[in-house]
Amino acid sequence: MKKQITLTVNGVKRELFVASNELLLNVLRDHLELTGAKYGCGIGECGSCTVLLDGEPILACLTLAMAVDGSDVVTIEGISGSDGRLHPVQESFLNHGAVQCGFCTPGLILTGKALLDENPQPTEGEIREYIRGNLCRCTGYTQIVKAIKDSSVKGKA
Amino acid sequence: MINSHILSQEFEFVEPHTIGEAVKWMAAYRGNAKFMAGGTDLLVRMKMGRARPEAIINLSKIPALRYLIIEPGLRIGVLTTFRQIERNGFIQKRYTALHEAAKAVTSIQIKTMGTLGGNLCHGSPAADSAPPLIAFGAEVRMIEGDKERTIPLEAFFSGPGQTLLTRKELMVEIQVPEPKANTGSAFVKLGRVSADLAKVSVAVVIEREEDFCRDCKMVMGSVAEIPLRTKGAERILMGRKFKEDLVEKASLQVSEEIKPINDMRSTAWYRKEVSKILVRDAINLAWKRAV
Structure with a gap:
């Protein structure tokens, strides 16, 4: 069973033909060649497939493409400015060296962005609680938490 | 061979807009379909080969299942997410244990996607929403065809991954009485x-x-x-x-x-x-x- 769906991905409207068993992550990675969102565990434990669906962080590996017909999706490829300038959270990850292998990074940056969108001045505790579903197996979180904190309004002041 | 990166089999996919349409679809598939709310449990089970539905009946386009009414007591539509529960100040104050359970759900992504109805219907003894809802004396309302019943949540679970829901039945509402003063x-x-x-x-x-x-x-x-x-x-x-x-x-x-x-x-x-x-x-x- 195939069906046409419309997704707005990183601000661009896309019409796609998808099968019933296609996941949003398959569509992003295989149809649209947006490979920022990663396939980690596939069962909702690691957060590396996190994308923003209508502004909220969700797991693209547990989302049927057909079920999100008409939605707005933002991936890591879509948060930098149109002039190519990095998003403040991306910039801050670079400044803090909050990346080692990089596999968790897109998910962590998007989750960090979602947090700052709803709470521009989170405490360290709030940051750690919000990103607890995004696993990083190399850098040990310290730099990641600092990077998110530094890119918050408070961090800049 | 299990591959958690794909759903290996195709299925029919339908999106009813009313509760009536949803239960009619289930009858049409003779109970061989699955209702999907947030999908975070169902799709994992399908990836693991533990569920092979002929069809998925997606509930997310049914506005009549998405509400949270405080009246006194709570009436919770089954599509209400953990995130909505967690952010509700009244629930935090009067139903603190329910707030804390929503907060304790694994991650922000699962809280955003996962629903109270899905959490209960999955039948896990580890379901975070079950202990507080049972402790507050919640009842659940379920519909099959034109029949409807309401039972105490305490009696709803029957074994690991098992509940009293029949294969064609849809849970529509969770009702929680108002706690007494003090x-x-x-x-x-x-x-x-x-x-x-x-x-x-x-x-x-x-x-x-x-x-x-x-x-x-x-x-x-x-x-x-x-x-x-x-x-x-x-x-x-x-x-x-x-x-x-x-x-x-x-x-x-x-x-x-x-x-x-x-x-x-x-x-x-x-x-x-x-x-x-x-x-x-x-x-x-x-x-x-x-x-």
Whole structure:
């Protein structure tokens, strides 16, 4: 069973033909060649497939493409400015060296962005609680938490 | 061969806009379809080969299942997400244990996607929403064809991954009575890390009258085949003057009453030991809040 769906991905409207068993992550990675969102565990434990669906962080590996017909999706490829300038959270990850292998990074940056969108001045505790579903197996979180904190309004002041 | 990166089989996909259409679709598939709410449990089960539905009936386009009404008491449409529960100030104040359970769900992504209805219907003894809802005396309303029934949530679970829902039945609403004045509650969960399922969880609801515990409900998660009400421990506190040694006695009683298993998350022995501490903490928290 195939069906046409419309997704707005990183601000661009896309019409796609998808099968019933296609996941949003398959569509992003295989149809649209947006490979920022990663396939980690596939069962909702690691957060590396996190994308923003209508502004909220969700797991693209547990989302049927057909079920999100008409939605707005933002991936890591879509948060930098149109002039190519990095998003403040991306910039801050670079400044803090909050990346080692990089596999968790897109998910962590998007989750960090979602947090700052709803709470521009989170405490360290709030940051750690919000990103607890995004696993990083190399850098040990310290730099990641600092990077998110530094890119918050408070961090800049 | 299991590959969690794909859903290996195609299926039919339908999106009803009303409850009536949804149950008609289920009848048309003779119960061989699955209702999908947030999808976070169903799609994992399908990836693991534990569910092979002929069709998925996506509920997310049914506005009549997405509401949270405070009236007194709560009426919760099954599509209400953990995130919505967590962010509701009234629930945090009056149904603190339910707020804490929503907060304790593994991750922000699962809280955003996962629904209360899906959590209950999955039938897991580790379902975070079950202990507080049972402790608050919740009932669930279910529909099949033109028949409808409402049953206490306490009676809803029948085994690991099993509930009283028939294959064609749809849960539509969770009803929670208004807690009496001077009621306090708490939910305490222990996982290996905070982004994990529970090794043990407990919800306690206490109604206080000055120094006396007038009423007490205590429900444990991940310690038996179903979310378990520990009535023996409740009776130790009920109608008595609240004292430290009674709390101690109740927590020891709980570890006698539960029937935990060894599994990948913990051992039965550890669950019994640590339950004493969790129960003690939850009782003391609920008592302090009951003012």
